[in-house]
Amino acid sequence: MKIKHITLGVLLAMTTLSAGAQQKTADLKQFTLEDLNFGGKNYHQMTAKNRWTAWWGDKPVRLDAEECALIDPQTGKETTLFTLSNIQKQGGGDGKKVRSLYNVFFPFADKSWAVIDYGKGRALYDFKAGRLMWTREIEGPVVSSDYCPATECTAFVSGHQLCVLDGRGKTLTLTKDGSRDIVYGQSVHRDEFGWSKGTFWSPDGTKLLFTRMDQSMVTDFPLVTIPEAKESLEKGKTGVIATPAPEKYPMAGQKMHKVTLGIYDLKKGTTIYLKAGDPTDRYFTNPAWSPDGKTIYLFELNRDQNDCRLVSYDAVTGEKKAELYRETDDKYVEPLHPIVFLPWDSNKFIMQSQKDGYNHLYLFNKEGKQLRQLTKGSWVVMDMLGFNTKLKAIVYASNECSPIQRNTWMVSLKDGKRTLLDNGKGWHNASLSENGLMIVDNYQEPTVPRNIDLVNVATKKAVRWFTASDPWKGYAVPQYRCGTIKAADGKTDLYYRMVLPVGFDKNKKYPTIVYVYGGPxxxxxxxxxxxxxxxxxxxxxQKGYLLFILDNRGSENRGKDFEQVTFRHLGDHEVEDQMEGVKYLKSLSYVDSTRLGVHGWSFGGFMTINMMTTHPEVFKVGVAGGPVIDWKWYEVMYGERYMDTPQTNPDGYAHSSLLPKAKNLKGKLQIIIGLNDPVVVPQHALTFIKQCIQDGTQPDFFVYPGEPHNMRGHQSTHLHERISQYFDDYLK
Structure with missing residues (x-):
């Protein structure tokens, strides 16, 4: 077995022991879950410090609770633009509604206007004049809110109805039939295909594109909300009873909702709908406006998700104009990004596609003719950040440098030349200025908690603006290793992370936990x-375990073939690859192969139970959180993409189901769910437990009442204490 190592153990140990080489591990401070879990009381003190920014045109601005400061990109020095106290001193008391300046943006490069989000309201502040121009608030509970700087209008959903708060502060109600069954202005298709919201303003802000989702035909799953403990304990309270909290849940092979898209014209006060035909068993995704606001572009996908078309519609009449592009695949096509028009040429747009095997950028004209492929190679474009209008180039993020890195690049539309804009190492989250002249480059490396650079895109000159100190200095920190092993196919490199026990001694044997996710x-x-x-x-x-984490085939950012190998039989190749990781672990003298555990959540919960019941002789202990048990009970959009329907792939569904494997369970298994999980509904875990009862196997079970798919707040700390204790009880 060929193994490649990237080892940071010695370097990290030296960093940790910065007080002196003689300092012993036992003398260092110990972590608690309050330090290390995101719900912990001390967690925010133990993460690498960060800074937040916004763009005022091409000028970077630092955001903080108390002030906003202009950053000099040549030196990194800051000059205060305005403070929270400046705003709160405004007459009439409106300024006191603003409590923080973290949620500020600057929509106009040529004006000193800052828009401040606060609670259910927004304020417009002229920071040069020192004048609060207006504050506007939305009354009642609000589901979503979408502000348009061009017209100062806000689209929002309240009481199931789609509304607009106009630039004069008047509320317009655009719909009347909104309900649990008829959902307006929200993300549709259960947030798949790139959906994250349901309202889209035209470039000039005079028209609003919105979603309408009819889910009256979708089956309700009967979730229930139980009363808070304090309610039940209150004196004099009688009849405190659980209340229904049903979730519209379209399971694989069943009826799915129907989506249509409407356009509201603010000037005319009229609404039209795109004439896209019968929405039954179809997906509409990634809407985009033409620069002139006259045309809407949509990707349309069949229910099999293997036939994708880019279609244009007239924004005034709703009539279909043209089918510009079509992409098919034997397995599935997954459009995730809207087209983006060139800022300097409204006749051309950029489209992202995996059609050559990897996600890349393509240049098209508005008639749908592909002009050329802009990026190409055995790597993926991870995000398109924007344009440099001066150089006529696209700035994007990719993993060209390494499959486990994210770096910022620029490609010229003139000659196709690609330019690396960062240091070529680590994981970079870049924010691009309005015209693409500057980048705020916020990044980490395996030994770097965080650096933030200000980068001139044209010259690639970087100025260090911020360096985070190591928040774990003085603590007993383990060694972290990264390397590759071959997948079960014998040829594909898979990346792993290994966390060695604190005070690691290669002559000892350690209980080992495989942490797994493994899904798309x-x-x-x-x-x-x-x-x-x-x-x-x-x-x-810190408690003496070795941790091993492997990204198997089927996971992201490695190309279409790498991901699609799991098509129609989820759980097979993923487990095979994870067992190659186990084979590697068993080859290490310091791994106790008689004490192997496994833990994962969601798809990782499915993998945990799958690994324990497919290889019951290998794993002694497992903890499965929110596990999928049978894919026919998972949602249509995700489930059918990877498995087709239960009607067309009965063998695949039967083979991937964990119910027939319940009888194989030998090790100690704890299953944990949230009682109100709307993603992997409780039916999965409960049916598996029922099957275990019939088969005479003995899993343990724990539930968090009122919690969704993941535990929120401090309950997450309780959860990880429980997980840790289970391994302490049965693996250590």
Missing amino acids: HAHNVDARWHYCSRGWETYMA
Whole structure:
């Protein structure tokens, strides 16, 4: 077995022991879950410090609770633009409604106007004049809110109805039939295909594109909300009873909702709908406006998700104009990004596609003719950040440098030349200025908690603006390693992270926990600080465990073939690859192969139970959170993309189901769910437990009442204490 290592153990140990080489691990401070879990009381003191910015045109502005400051890109020095106290001193008391300046943006490069989001309201502040121009608030509960600087209007959903708060502060109600069944102005298709919201303003702000989702035909799943404990304990309270909290849940192979898209014209006060035909068993995704606001562009996908078309519609009449592009695939096509027109040429647009096997950028004219492929290679474009209008180039993020990195690049539309805009290492989250002249480059490396550079795109000159100190200095920090092993196919490199026990001694044998996710659109190992290790791993390494994390085939950012290998049989190749990781672990003298555990959540919960019941002789202990048990009970959009329908792929569904494997369980397994999980509904875990009862196997079960798919707030700390205790009880 060929193994490649990237080892940080010695370097990290030296960093940790910065007080002197003689300082012993036992003398260093110990972590608690309050330090390392995101719900912990001390967690925010133990993460690398950060800074937040916004763009005023091409000028970077630092955002803070108390002030906004202009940053000099040549030196990194800051000059205060305005403070919270400046605003709160405004007459009439309106300024006192603003409590923080973290949610500020500057929509006009040529005006000294700052828009401040606060609670349910917004304020417009002229910071040069020192004048609060207006504050506007939305009454009642608000589901979503979408502000348009061009007209100072806000689209929002309240009481199921789509509304607009106009530039004069008047509320217009655009719909009357909104309900649980008829949902307006919100993300549709259960947030798949790139959906994250349901309202889209035209460039001039005079028209609003919105979603209408009819889910009256979708089956309700019967979730229930139980009373808070304090309610039940209150004196004199009688008849405190759980209340229904049903979730519209379209399971694979069942009826799915129907989506249409409307356009409201603010000037005319009229609404029309795009004439896209019968929405039954169809997906509409990634809407985009033409620069002149006359045309809407949509990707339209069949229910099989293997036939994708880019279609244009007249924004005045709703009539279909043209089909510009079509992409098909034997397995599936997954459009995730709207087209984007060139700022300097409204006749051309950029489209992202995986049609050559990797996600890349393509240049089209507005008639739908492909002019050329702009990026190409065995790597993926991870995000398109924007344009440099001066150089006529696109700035984007990709993993060209390494499959576990994210770096910022620029490609010229004139000659196709690509330019790396950062240091070529680590994981970079870049923010691009309005015209693409400057970048705020916020990044980490395996040994770098955080740096933030100000980068001139034309010259690539970087000025260090911020360096975060190591928040774990003085603590007993484990060693973190990263490397590759071959997948079960014998040829594909898979990346892993290993966290060695604190005070590691290669002559000892350690209980080992495999942490797993393994599903699409996610990864666990990358070149961030400590190779993106989770705090819980460090906590367990402090307790004497070795942690191993492997990104198997089927996970993200490695190309279409890498991801689609799992098509129609989820759980097979993923488990095979994870077992190659186990084979590697067993080859290490310091791994106790008689004490192997496994833990994961969601798809990782599915993988945990799958691994324990497919290889019951290997794993002694497992903790499965929110596990999928049978994919026919998962939602249509995700489930059918990877598995087709239960009607067309009965063998695949049967083979991937964990119910027939319940009888194989030998090790100690704890299943944990949120009682109100609307993603992996409780039916999964409960049916598996019922099957275990019939088969005479004995899993343990714990539930968090009122919690969704993941535990929120401090309950997450309780959850990880429980997970840790289970391994302490049965693996250590």
